[in-house]
Amino acid sequence: MTRHGEDIGRWLATQRRDWDRLNEEQQARLGKLGVKKAARARKAPAKAATASRQGKGGEAFQKGLEALTQYLARESRMPGRAAVQEMPDGDIRRVGVWLANQKQRRDRLHPDQLAALAHLGADWAR
Incomplete structure (x- = not known):
């Protein structure tokens, strides 16, 4: 409705x-x-599943984190939503959209993922 x-x-x-x-x-x-x-919701099983998942979701997070790291090294600031990062292999990653998605889903991220984002300067991940 x-x-x-x-x-x-x-x-x-x-x-x-x-x-x-x-x-x-x-x-x-x-x-x-x-x-x-x-x-x-019972978070422990969901976190365990996230932590142990070796599939596409875990790989996507790692690729996004890699793109964010490279973006920060180049720009020295957090990306805006429209920011993109060209990776050494020629892949273009929409790092701004990825970061916004992580922020929106932060209640479902594994503590290690949140710690990695906080380490890079995402205040909302602390």
């Missing part, structure tokens, strides 16, 4: 998931409507 172009179900799920980011008044208003904080 949408209201003024906003997907109400998605909005509600976001409010429940990000409950701790809401201020007290927002929490109280949602509480009066019967909305509660979302139960935390």
Whole structure:
């Protein structure tokens, strides 16, 4: 269901998931409507799966991290969304989009992945 172009179900799920980011008044208003904080998903199995995954997802992260490292060495600043990095093998990587995607998915990243991003200067990964 949408209201003024906003997907109400998605909005509600976001409010429940990000409950701790809401201020007290927002929490109280949602509480009066019967909305509660979302139960935390069991993260340990998901992290273990991410850590042990040798498939495309793990490789994609490593390639993105490599591109980010090279971009930072060249530019000395974090990339904007439109930033690209040409790799030594001639591959063009959209490092800005990759970094934005990692930030959006940070709750699903393995702690080692977050640490690697934080080491490169991604404040949101700390």
